[in-house]
Amino acid sequence: MENYLRVGIITATHGIKGEVKVYPTTDDVGRFKQLKQVFLSMGKEYMELEIEGVKFFKQWAILKFKGIDNINDIEKYKGHDLWVSRENAVELAEDEYFICDIIGSLVVTEEGEELGTLTDVMATGANDVYVVTRKDGGEILLPSIKECIKEVDAENKRILVHLMPGLL
Structure with a gap:
């Protein structure tokens, strides 16, 4: 079983203050409100990011990460996956599987x-x-x-x- 589960993909920056537009790969986009941290896929390694703010626009989640306050600091991560640890995964009902x-x-x-x-x-x-x-x-x-x-x-x-x- 995988230790991390993908919850989204950074598709674009949003504004100039370091926010990103995230395409959710989870069934419940609202779950981003409960998340405190995500892991950014860096090839074979993961970088932990603390979520500072969450808002929604249509089907997208707009995320702001602590310590990333400039478009130039986040732009290089467009196209990267966001993951959560299995401990932070949503609870599954009986007969449900990842x-x-x-x-x-x-x-x-x-x-x-x-x-x-x-x-x-x-x-x-x-x-x-x-x-x-x-x-x-x-x-x-x-x-x-x-x-x-x-x-x-x-x-x-x-x-x-x-x-x-x-x-x-």
């Missing part, structure tokens, strides 16, 4: 047939769709509904599915 914890899972049917590996999760309006890549390179799209996804074992990277008619 996508990063299930990507790479082996997907197996109730009959024991190995379908392939979960390589992506697409968010749609009604429900998520699991993208399973087969050994031959083909893909299977499985709706993330109880009738299809029977069991998710994030710890052991294994997903048990029921193939509904027409999915293959």
Whole structure:
């Protein structure tokens, strides 16, 4: 399991006083209000940033970090990811998982047939769709509904599915 979870991407500066516009990669943009710190991805290392202020504009979060008071000090971080430690992650309900914890899972049917590996999760309006890549390179799209996804074992990277008619 990953120690850090991505919550946003710095897309642009906002004004001249060191604020940044952040595209949220979390389901709840309002969670930035509760965060005290984030970690800025610096390649293989992370730089800890203390959040001094948060406001919102449309779907964006506008963040101000303590000690960064000038556009020139923050501009170089455009395009960088913002992360939180797993301890500061949102609480998950039963049967909810962080996508990063299930990507790479082996997907197996109730009959024991190995379908392939979960390589992506697409968010749609009604429900998520699991993208399973087969050994031959083909893909299977499985709706993330109880009738299809029977069991998710994030710890052991294994997903048990029921193939509904027409999915293959």
